[in-house]
Amino acid sequence: MTVLFEGEDMAAVRHAAMGLAKKLNCEEESACGLCLSCRTFESGNHPDIFFVKGTKAVGIGVEDAREQIALPITTKPFKYRYKIFIIEGNITPQAQNALLKTIEEPAPYGVFLFLAKNTFGFLPTILSRCIVKKIRGSEFVIARELAEKIADSVKNADIPKAFGLYKEVESLSKEELNEFLDALYVIYGKRRNFDAVDAITKTKQIISQNGNLQLAIELMLYKMA
Numbered sequence: 001m002t003v004l005f006e007g008e009d010m011a012a013v014r015h016a017a018m019g020l021a022k023k024l025n026c027e028e029e030s031a032c033g034l035c036l037s038c039r040t041f042e043s044g045n046h047p048d049i050f051f052v053k054g055t056k057a058v059g060i061g062v063e064d065a066r067e068q069i070a071l072p073i074t075t076k077p078f079k080y081r082y083k084i085f086i087i088e089g090n091i092t093p094q095a096q097n098a099l100l101k102t103i104e105e106p107a108p109y110g111v112f113l114f115l116a117k118n119t120f121g122f123l124p125t126i127l128s129r130c131i132v133k134k135i136r137g138s139e140f141v142i143a144r145e146l147a148e149k150i151a152d153s154v155k156n157a158d159i160p161k162a163f164g165l166y167k168e169v170e171s172l173s174k175e176e177l178n179e180f181l182d183a184l185y186v187i188y189g190k191r192r193n194f195d196a197v198d199a200i201t202k203t204k205q206i207i208s209q210n211g212n213l214q215l216a217i218e219l220m221l222y223k224m225a
């Protein structure tokens with residue numbers, strides 16, 4: 001599988017690509033944040049997820065493409081389902097040509113995630129083999145998506161997953177956290193679950209008073225469930 005994540009906000013692009021990489025190798029297939037795969041990924045030591053970096057001023061050159069992608073993909077993953085390459089930065093046309101065969105006839109365990117502001121720098125031959133995902137907007141998209149994910153897990157009675165997502169909530173900035181709670185407020189308002197709406201309002205108060213975030217969110221999740 002080859003995916004090109006494209007968007008002006010590189011932080012959001014990175015977040016989306018890392019989320020997919022994490023999910024693909026997650027033992028729960030959900031980017032749970034709790035399994036060994038997710039935890040090793042978060043600590044930056046995942047044996048089957050690689051960050052491809054250019055070593056030349058031009059970015060990722062032919063040698064980089066060969067040494068960091070085309071060659072390592074010929075061996076199976078060390079431990080997990082997929083061998084994933086997260087490829088960010090300018091890739092020379094020569095390097096793209098060197099990757100054509102790898103992408104055209106991918107190993108069944110091969111996943112290539114390209115990260116870019118736009119598609120201009122890519123050869124049509126590469127683009128035609130990519131699933132292009134447009135990542136729009138800002139960090140607030142992440143907060144809103146997280147709210148939806150949590151509300152969905154609660155709805156499907158998948159409480160461990162909802163709690164597992166807590167780690168992602170923890171990584172939000174204060175503004176994002178507010179956006180996240182506002183999104184939850186709207187979702188639960190629509191569901192007419194007023195106990196949850198109450199709990200969300202209380203959580204907002206606790207956070208504005210710099211109270212214990214973890215406790216507030218856990219309580220809120222219990223009320224939502």
Ligand SMILES: [Zn+2]
Nearest residue numbers: 026032035038
């Ligand atoms: Zn996991």
